[in-house]
Amino acid sequence: MEEFYRIKRLPPYVFNIVNEQKHQARVRGEDIVDFGMGNPDLPTPQHIVDKLISAARDPRNHRYSVSRGIHKLRAAMSDWYDRRYGVSLDPDSEVVATIGSKEGISHLILAVTAPGDVVMVPDPCYPIHFYSAVISNADVRSVPILGDEDEFLARIERAVKDVWPRPKMLILNYPNNPTTGTVELGFFEKVVALAREYELLVVHDLAYADLVFDGYKAPSILEIPGAKDMCVEIFTLSKSYNMPGWRVGFVVGNPRMVGALVRIKSYLDYGMFQPIQIASIIALNGPDDCVRDTVEAYRSRRDVLVDGLNRIGWKVSKPKATMFVWAPIPEQFREMGSLDFSLMVLEKTKVAVAPGIGFGEGGDGFVRYALVENEHRTRQAIRSLRTLF
Ligand SMILES: Cc1ncc(COP(=O)(O)O)c(C=O)c1O
Structure with a gap:
């Protein structure tokens, strides 16, 4: 029987091949040090959990909530932008709460694109940026992201000018998953100017806004005057607040884009469980020392991993942001490609990493480490990886 139309366009996740091997190894009783998935391992701060529990005890919070998120939650997001970036957002028309940013991105793209619209997506990228456009029947154009930001911008500009019909949307993500690349505000200034000139919608994923190191500060695209004319930004509590x-x-x-998402979501969901929304207000309003502790934990893990890899002869550089290390495959193994290399590393060293090809063809020369193992386990992984060299 023929596969359903949309399902046919969604290939099995490459990561599942490594996950299956990982599962088999664990069934055999092997201890796998797992840097595979960017699934934060640290606990949610206690004051947020406590608020969830007390709000869950109140029967008024057991009813359907509102799809776009309760007003106080949207106001807390708006205040967060004001405090951090000096950006003012109207909680009613310019903020919508989503069921995680993954849901937000996918339904946003579904809401604002027509079948066949050209959507430009960096390669490599967080897979949902690519596949949410695929699910929406958009025409996805991958733009290689590796190299410096100006080269990337030049490629985008070329695509905007050369591709017909003219691209409708550009998806960006800085600090970047998987490459850990960062930008300064000047980059967004150029993006906004380009978007204005070519009537391009820009979707910027700011998931790693808080996970920054060594004095780096991640800019918001909305800091650029007039950016709201064509840009939306996406934020998540998943990473900053565990x-x-x-x-x-x-x-x-x-x-316009926020309104379109509000409309489509009003047909699809009744909003998050209200105690979660109430606890999220507490998270956004602070205190922020829990965020600083999380950043410190990732920084320390980053240093142990990167210093350790360099010591055993695997040359990688220290990222300024995110919870990842994007490691070029060592020269002697590069021919294998990232999937076979990851499977070999798993088999020989019991260390799991994500093959770069899972983020797009442009990622095939790399593997991604997610900093979700503690320092002790990371040192154990380094000892084991040493045997490859
Ligand atoms: C760039 C990026 N955006 C969004 C997400 C998903 O976040 P959420 O948990 O809010 O769906 C991730 C998760 O890894 C991510 O890396």
Whole structure:
């Protein structure tokens, strides 16, 4: 029987091949040090959990909530932008709460594109940026991201000018998953100018806004005057507050795009469980020392991993942001490609990494380490990886 139309366009996740091997190894009783998935391992801060529990005891919070998120939650997001970036957002027309940012991105793209619209997506990228456009029947154009930001921008500009019909949307993500690349505000200034000239919608994923090191500060595209005319930004509580399982995200900025997402979501869901929304207000309003502790934990793990890899002869550089290390495959193994290399590393060293090809063809020369193992386990992994060299 023929496969369903949309399902046919969604290939099995490459990561599942490594996950299956990992599972088999664990069934055999092997201890796998697992840097494979960017699934934060640290606990949600206690004051947020406490608020969830007390709000869950109140029967008024057991009813259907509102799909776009309760007003106080949207106001807390708006205040967060004001405090951090000096960006003012109207909680009613420029902020929508989503069931994690993954849901927000996918339904946003479904809401604002027509079948066949050209959507430009960096290669490599977080897979949902690519596949949400695929699910929406958009025409996805991959733009190689590796190299410096100006080269990337030049490629985008070329695509905007040469591709017909003219691209409708550009998806960006800085600090970047998987490459850990970062930009300064000047980059967004150029993006906004380009978007204005070519009537391009821009979707910027700011998931790693808080996970920054060594004095780096991640800019928001909405800091550029007039950016709201064509840009939205996406934020999530998953990473900053260790709340991945809670599913809380936001799409903010351009009121037309936010309004379209609000409309489509009103047909699809009744909003998050209200105690989760109430606890999320507490998270956003602070205190922020829990965020600083999380950043410190990732920084320390990053240093142990990167210093350790360099010591055993695997040359990698230290990322300024994110919870990842994007490691070029060592020269002597590069021919294998990232999938076979990852499978070989798993088999020989019991260390799991994500093959770069899972993020797009442009990622095939790399593997991604997610900093979700503690320092002790990371040192154990380094000792084991040493045997490859
Ligand atoms: C760039 C990026 N955006 C979004 C997400 C998903 O976040 P959420 O938990 O809010 O769906 C991730 C998760 O790894 C990510 O790396």
